[in-house]
Amino acid sequence: MSPEADGAPASKQPLHALLARKLNNFDVVTETEVGVLEKAIRGTRSFEANQDMVSADDRPSYSSILVEGWAARSKTLENGARQITAIHVPGDFIDLHSFLLRKMDHSVVALSACRIAAMPHDRLRAISEEQPHLTRLLWLNTLVDAAIHRNWIVAMGRLSAESQMAQLVCELYVRLASVDLARDYEFEFPLTQPVVADVLGLSLVHVNRTLREIRGLKLISWRSRMVKILDWERLVEFAQFDPTYLSLRREPR
Amino acid sequence: MPRFFFNIDSERPDTEGVELADSKKARGEAIRAAGEMLRDIDGHLTAKDWVMVVKDEGGEFVLELRFSVREAAAP
Numbered sequence: 001m002s003p004e005a006d007g008a009p010a011s012k013q014p015l016h017a018l019l020a021r022k023l024n025n026f027d028v029v030t031e032t033e034v035g036v037l038e039k040a041i042r043g044t045r046s047f048e049a050n051q052d053m054v055s056a057d058d059r060p061s062y063s064s065i066l067v068e069g070w071a072a073r074s075k076t077l078e079n080g081a082r083q084i085t086a087i088h089v090p091g092d093f094i095d096l097h098s099f100l101l102r103k104m105d106h107s108v109v110a111l112s113a114c115r116i117a118a119m120p121h122d123r124l125r126a127i128s129e130e131q132p133h134l135t136r137l138l139w140l141n142t143l144v145d146a147a148i149h150r151n152w153i154v155a156m157g158r159l160s161a162e163s164q165m166a167q168l169v170c171e172l173y174v175r176l177a178s179v180d181l182a183r184d185y186e187f188e189f190p191l192t193q194p195v196v197a198d199v200l201g202l203s204l205v206h207v208n209r210t211l212r213e214i215r216g217l218k219l220i221s222w223r224s225r226m227v228k229i230l231d232w233e234r235l236v237e238f239a240q241f242d243p244t245y246l247s248l249r250r251e252p253r
Numbered sequence: 254m255p256r257f258f259f260n261i262d263s264e265r266p267d268t269e270g271v272e273l274a275d276s277k278k279a280r281g282e283a284i285r286a287a288g289e290m291l292r293d294i295d296g297h298l299t300a301k302d303w304v305m306v307v308k309d310e311g312g313e314f315v316l317e318l319r320f321s322v323r324e325a326a327a328p
Contacts, residue, residue, distance in 0.1 A: 160293040205286035
């Protein structure tokens, strides 16, 4: 297993840096708080693409901060059909909720080679008892996860496949750019079309046709794992994308 | 895996295709995709039939799906 296989720029940063960077988008994270996050991390783990990082019914003793690679929360049905309910990128706390939910009701799977930093639940408990502001930021972090779910439900239920896919591209770009992992309207997109179908809840044939349509409209290009947004303003309008739900506004929390 | 092409009347031709295990899987995918696409049309279907034709890599016909509308003349 090679932790550097994913080649994410995150690899050169300390393990807590991206999470601190992410929380700092919500409100100023003090140096003391950054130090608390740093000290709460106990070790790392690496996963290969398609490996389960946390399995449904597990009772994890730590929560995982994604440091490198992309991961997904997913549920697989009895007939083998899979629905991905969230995509996680570096800096995300992929299972902060397992600290309080205890037993996992879904799996977290690596979409590309991944590395996580582990934060033991007893450290999270100490943070919740000693660091009220940092605790509120972690709480907000899970609220934003829920806001992303809400947005996906609306998109799945009421948007056309083209707009739904355009919205996914907008969201991922904004999320990656917010932790300095994307710029100039371009980002590495390590997903295959069948995975995108599981994200959007659409058939592979429809996803394939939707991609052709969006490319035909000169909104994005997607080749060899790189997505390039060709016209941000038009893509945003086409997707009906409003980033309010990502709460990327630094203000007192 | 064999590649199948899903062409819809009145749209750009499918030159890319999708890899699927066999024609049975292609049939299932076609029907599901057709349902999703009709949903996205959102009532804007004209009197003309909506048609999807599935062909294999050799250009051989696999399946045709046709959805037609018949309605009462406007009063």
